[in-house]
Amino acid sequence: MHNAASPTSIDPIRPLREFVADMTRLIERTDSERELLAQARPMLATLIRDSSWLPQEFSQAEPGSYRQYLLYCDALERFSVVSFVWGPGATTPVHDHTVWGLVGILKGEEMCCEYTPDGPDRVRAASIEHSLKQGMIEAVSPTVGDWHQVRNPLSDQTSISIHVYGGNIGSIRRHRIDAASGQMLDFISGYSSALLPNLWDRSAAVRAAAR
Numbered sequence: 001m002h003n004a005a006s007p008t009s010i011d012p013i014r015p016l017r018e019f020v021a022d023m024t025r026l027i028e029r030t031d032s033e034r035e036l037l038a039q040a041r042p043m044l045a046t047l048i049r050d051s052s053w054l055p056q057e058f059s060q061a062e063p064g065s066y067r068q069y070l071l072y073c074d075a076l077e078r079f080s081v082v083s084f085v086w087g088p089g090a091t092t093p094v095h096d097h098t099v100w101g102l103v104g105i106l107k108g109e110e111m112c113c114e115y116t117p118d119g120p121d122r123v124r125a126a127s128i129e130h131s132l133k134q135g136m137i138e139a140v141s142p143t144v145g146d147w148h149q150v151r152n153p154l155s156d157q158t159s160i161s162i163h164v165y166g167g168n169i170g171s172i173r174r175h176r177i178d179a180a181s182g183q184m185l186d187f188i189s190g191y192s193s194a195l196l197p198n199l200w201d202r203s204a205a206v207r208a209a210a211r
Contacts, residue, residue: 011205013197015053019043020072020081020199023164027078033100033166037139040102040164044137048104048162054083055197059160061087066152067192070170072199077168082191086110086152086159094123094149094177095187099166100141105132108152108159112138115147115177121184123147123177132161141166 022043030036051059058069066086073080086108094115103110109131116126126145131153132138140146152159163169170191175184 010208011202013053013055013199014205015047015050016071016081016197017199017202019047023079023081024074027074033141033143036166037100037102037141037144041137041139044102044104044162044164045135048106048135048137051106051160054106054160054162057193057195058083058197059085059158061085061090061158063087064089066090066092068170068189069193070191071162071197073168077171078166080165080168080170082163082165082169084161084163086150086161088152088155088157091151092149093179094147096142096146096175097140097165097169098142098146098172098174099169100139100143101163101165101169102137102139103132104137104162105134106160106162107134108154108157109133110159110161111151111153113149114145115149116145117147122182123184 023040026036026039026043058071061067064087066084069083069085071081071083083106084103111129111131113129114126115123118124140148170189173186173188176187177183178185
């Protein structure tokens with residue numbers, strides 16, 4: 001007698017597809033940032049319980065570098081979902097987001113130092129670094145705190161976080177602090193891949209259900 005295959009083994013990307021569907025319904029119900037952050041948090045917590053759904057192509061980064069892979073963008077660009085992959089020792093510049101967002105740690109660890117505006121073109125550190133480990137979630141936005149610097153403290157392991165933002169984050173004009181000059185500069189992050197995961201091929205699961 002053979003054990004029945006689990007839904008995720010037949011349809012491994014199902015958790016992401018369900019998250020996208022839930023986020024779409026949420027975005028259609030409300031445009032309140034407070035409600036979006038509160039209601040999306042448990043949905044993201046469910047998604048990051050396990051990393052097996054994330055395709056290998058969207059989980060790669062070289063030591064000292066980071067990559068931002070688009071996993072999904074709403075057709076009206078009301079939200080996007082990305083995997084942020086940190087090679088060992090990778091560090092971002094100090095930067096903002098300009099839209100609401102949730103960051104959930106899927107694998108490994110991140111160290112985050114928050115910053116706060118200090119005049120029209122300056123920021124200052126607002127707190128000491130704090131650690132985010134697997135399963136933890138942090139919110140960002142101009143309302144709740146939008147500036148930070150993030151690094152992977154692990155010298156021998158890639159870390160991965162799943163981010164959901166209130167816009168097409170790779171195409172949004174944002175700001176960063178130049179490490180050498182201290183100047184605030186505009187930047188647009190873009191994405192590290194021109195490909196998207198195929199969320200919609202449910203054929204294996206449909207065939208299995210029809211047996």
